[in-house]
Amino acid sequence: MISEKGRWSRLRLRLLFTGPTLFAFATVMIVPFLYGIYLTFTDWDGISTTSTMVGFENYASVWKDAVFWKSFYLTLKYVFISVALVNVVAFLLAYFLSSGLKGQSFFRAGFFIPNLVGGIVLGFVWQFIFSNVLVSIGQKAGISVFGTSWLADPDKAFLALIIVTVWQYAGYMMVIYVAGLMNVPKDIMEAASIDGATAFRKLRTMILPLMVPSFIVCVFLSLQRTFMVYDLNLTLTKGGPFKSTEMVSMHVYEKAFLSRDYGVGQAEALVLFLLVAGITLLQVYFSKKLEVEA
Amino acid sequence: MKSWKSLQALLVSLVMVIVVTACGGNAGSTPTDSSTAEGGATSGSASGEVKITLLNSKGEILTQLEDAAKAFKEDYPNITLEIIPVAAGQSPFEKASALYAANSPSTITMLDTGDVEKFKDRLLDLSGEKWMSDAVDGSNDLTTFDGKNYAFPLSIEGYGFIYNKAVVDKAVGGSFDPAAITTTKALEDLFKKIEASGTSALIVSPMDWSLGAHYLPLSYAGQSADKAAVNQFIADLKAGSVDLASNKVFNGLMDTFDLMKQYNIDKASPLAGTYERGPEVLGKGEVGVWFQGNWAWTEISSFDTASGEYGFLPVPVSNNPEDFGNTQISAAVSKRLVIDKEKSTPEQQAAAKTFLEWLVYKEKGQDFLVNKASIIPAFKNITLEQKNALAKSIQAYITNGKIEESMSALPADHWSKLGASMQKYLAGAADRATLAKEIQDYWTSVK
Numbered sequence: 001m002i003s004e005k006g007r008w009s010r011l012r013l014r015l016l017f018t019g020p021t022l023f024a025f026a027t028v029m030i031v032p033f034l035y036g037i038y039l040t041f042t043d044w045d046g047i048s049t050t051s052t053m054v055g056f057e058n059y060a061s062v063w064k065d066a067v068f069w070k071s072f073y074l075t076l077k078y079v080f081i082s083v084a085l086v087n088v089v090a091f092l093l094a095y096f097l098s099s100g101l102k103g104q105s106f107f108r109a110g111f112f113i114p115n116l117v118g119g120i121v122l123g124f125v126w127q128f129i130f131s132n133v134l135v136s137i138g139q140k141a142g143i144s145v146f147g148t149s150w151l152a153d154p155d156k157a158f159l160a161l162i163i164v165t166v167w168q169y170a171g172y173m174m175v176i177y178v179a180g181l182m183n184v185p186k187d188i189m190e191a192a193s194i195d196g197a198t199a200f201r202k203l204r205t206m207i208l209p210l211m212v213p214s215f216i217v218c219v220f221l222s223l224q225r226t227f228m229v230y231d232l233n234l235t236l237t238k239g240g241p242f243k244s245t246e247m248v249s250m251h252v253y254e255k256a257f258l259s260r261d262y263g264v265g266q267a268e269a270l271v272l273f274l275l276v277a278g279i280t281l282l283q284v285y286f287s288k289k290l291e292v293e294a
Numbered sequence: 295m296k297s298w299k300s301l302q303a304l305l306v307s308l309v310m311v312i313v314v315t316a317c318g319g320n321a322g323s324t325p326t327d328s329s330t331a332e333g334g335a336t337s338g339s340a341s342g343e344v345k346i347t348l349l350n351s352k353g354e355i356l357t358q359l360e361d362a363a364k365a366f367k368e369d370y371p372n373i374t375l376e377i378i379p380v381a382a383g384q385s386p387f388e389k390a391s392a393l394y395a396a397n398s399p400s401t402i403t404m405l406d407t408g409d410v411e412k413f414k415d416r417l418l419d420l421s422g423e424k425w426m427s428d429a430v431d432g433s434n435d436l437t438t439f440d441g442k443n444y445a446f447p448l449s450i451e452g453y454g455f456i457y458n459k460a461v462v463d464k465a466v467g468g469s470f471d472p473a474a475i476t477t478t479k480a481l482e483d484l485f486k487k488i489e490a491s492g493t494s495a496l497i498v499s500p501m502d503w504s505l506g507a508h509y510l511p512l513s514y515a516g517q518s519a520d521k522a523a524v525n526q527f528i529a530d531l532k533a534g535s536v537d538l539a540s541n542k543v544f545n546g547l548m549d550t551f552d553l554m555k556q557y558n559i560d561k562a563s564p565l566a567g568t569y570e571r572g573p574e575v576l577g578k579g580e581v582g583v584w585f586q587g588n589w590a591w592t593e594i595s596s597f598d599t600a601s602g603e604y605g606f607l608p609v610p611v612s613n614n615p616e617d618f619g620n621t622q623i624s625a626a627v628s629k630r631l632v633i634d635k636e637k638s639t640p641e642q643q644a645a646a647k648t649f650l651e652w653l654v655y656k657e658k659g660q661d662f663l664v665n666k667a668s669i670i671p672a673f674k675n676i677t678l679e680q681k682n683a684l685a686k687s688i689q690a691y692i693t694n695g696k697i698e699e700s701m702s703a704l705p706a707d708h709w710s711k712l713g714a715s716m717q718k719y720l721a722g723a724a725d726r727a728t729l730a731k732e733i734q735d736y737w738t739s740v741k
Contacts, residue, residue, distance in 0.1 A: 047387075047391040047394060048412065131566060148562060148563035148566055151566070242717040242723065243714040257385075258706060258707045259705075259707040
């Protein structure tokens with residue numbers, strides 16, 4: 001029908017459907033983003049009525065901000081460990097909960113539920129668990145590893161962040177993997193069984209290669225979410241003890257709103273955006289090459 | 295084709311509805327500005343009714359302030375005062391700048407002292423107000439720029455070691471005399487006696503704001519009784535010409551801190567504690583001493599086992615009782631009220647000024663400040679007596695001139711960054727040389 005009409009009416013028709021979305025997207029995403037880029041060239045403090053253009057000075061400050069790069073490195077470490085764990089756990093859950101286990105739908109729902117809880121609430125709940133519940137269990141039962149709050153020790157607090165992250169996202173990724181597993185063609189699996197392939201052999205040479213699209217999606221989602229972690233970081237550890245678990249988003253926020261250094265904060269946010277966009281695009285580009293046809 | 299046309303029309307109208315309601319929702323989300331600024335102006339000209347708003351960043355007095363707004367309306371029936379709360383944990387600066395960014399500032403905003411300067415371009419000059427002459431000496435120094443004062447000093451707050459009288463009485467075997475604690479040595483003896491009486495000596499609350507904004511600044515303010523010398527010390531820190539590792543006051547203060555670490559009830563895991571634990575163990579008498587300020591009164595009194603008898607001890611910085619800081623506690627005006635001049639109408643500004651005068655000079659206003667909100671006012675003409683022990687104790691120090699200025703205008707991220715350094719020291723993850731270096735590095739990097 002579209003081809004019957006002239007160029008103007010085609011444009012009008014398209015605008016009819018995409019217009020409102022485009023308008024919303026432009027006003028809440030594009031315009032603030034461009035305005036944000038403008039702010040990186042000023043020394044605005046967030047409230048003053050005046051600000052001066054400072055050129056690329058803010059970007060130089062980003063480069064020199066050792067704490068930013070330290071928290072970026074910490075975030076990389078956190079992303080690497082949690083993306084790996086989330087996906088391994090999620091895949092194993094999906095694999096076992098698709099093998100015809102009794103009550104598997106119930107378990108699937110159970111593992112998915114943490115994802116329905118907001119990060120803020122979840123952080124507070126786990127903070128209570130780590131600093132009160134586990135400590136009192138540890139002291140009563142004499143388990144020394146739980147004797148003191150995990151959140152008061154830099155390494156254990158980092159571990160606590162990873163545990164909660166895996167617990168939160170594994171269920172969500174599991175759902176995607178379950179869908180991927182369902183899409184593995186039955187005839188191939190049947191043929192493999194007839195040929196006498198072991199379960200491990202089937203997994204390694206058939207299921208895994210056929211599920212590459214699911215892996216791409218899940219790794220992409222978990223990369224993006226863990227890179228931008230803020231809510232969990234804020235409520236579980238507040239970046240502590242002594243700023244040892246302060247992830248990069250939190251650092252950027254504090255630079256802009258606590259240190260009142262809005263320009264540098266914005267510049268750091270932009271640098272972070274470019275780095276994360278780069279990493280995720282590379283991930284998608286390279287893993288696309290692994291895809292196979294059934 | 296016909297049905298397609300009608301569908302198209304339906305969709306267009308749907309889009310229109312979405313756009314219109316979206317805009318409506320947008321306006322609705324900032325009710326304070328449109329309803330107060332415009333509503334106040336129009337109704338103001340019609341019937342003399344004015345509506346003003348106050349952004350309250352002192353969460354613990356929210357209900358008292360709402361009652362005060364009602365009492366104020368009894369005296370001035372044509373002015374309606376509405377209180378906007380700042381969410382728990384949100385900084386007043388953040389909320390106030392968000393309101394300004396949304397073009398809907400409150401008429402009166404309650405800010406921390408250090409934030410006033412940032413807002414000054416948007417605030418009303420209050421230098422000509424009547425209460426200026428009754429304000430406590432020096433209380434407006436930090437909010438006066440180019441000879442103009444932009445803020446109303448709302449409350450004085452002080453901090454130091456809070457002691458539980460029941461516990462220390464038992465420890466010293468008789469009536470405890472707070473004036474006897476003027477040296478680090480005397481403090482250690484007290485800690486020892488408390489421990490000997492079977493109670494833990496003290497609790498160190500590890501919050502970064504407590505260590506970074508209250509404890510550490512004692513090392514700046516304690517440098518000299520002369521404010522100019524303290525300011526010079528800060529300037530030297532910024533210029534990088536101070537060697538903290540060899541500074542006498544800093545070392546004295548950290549010696550006291552070492553003592554606190556040693557007698558801390560949470561010694562095993564010093565960073566695991568929370569603020570809520572402090573008033574509980576102090577009020578229940580499980581410890582004798584807690585480093586905190588008079589704002590903790592409500593929480594302490596809810597656990598009180600010492601029949602309301604508490605008081606402040608100074609934080610000693612040396613073993614010479616004559617040294618500055620050993621007999622003084624830290625106090626300063628902590629919260630300020632400022633009036634917006636950008637979006638408020640002249641009627642609203644006048645009403646806001648009326649409210650400030652009401653607080654200082656009218657019986658109901660004074661009653662709210664002292665009796666209802668337990669605020670220590672910064673005005674000489676208010677002579678009402680404080681009801682709670684901690685405010686009484688601070689007032690006694692003020693009356694005796696034993697006050698050291700709190701550093702209430704430090705850089706905005708000082709508490710967070712150096713609070714973390716102090717936590718590191720408290721947990722034993724850094725030694726004193728590292729701490730001194732981190733403090734110096736912070737000051738040389740601050741803008």
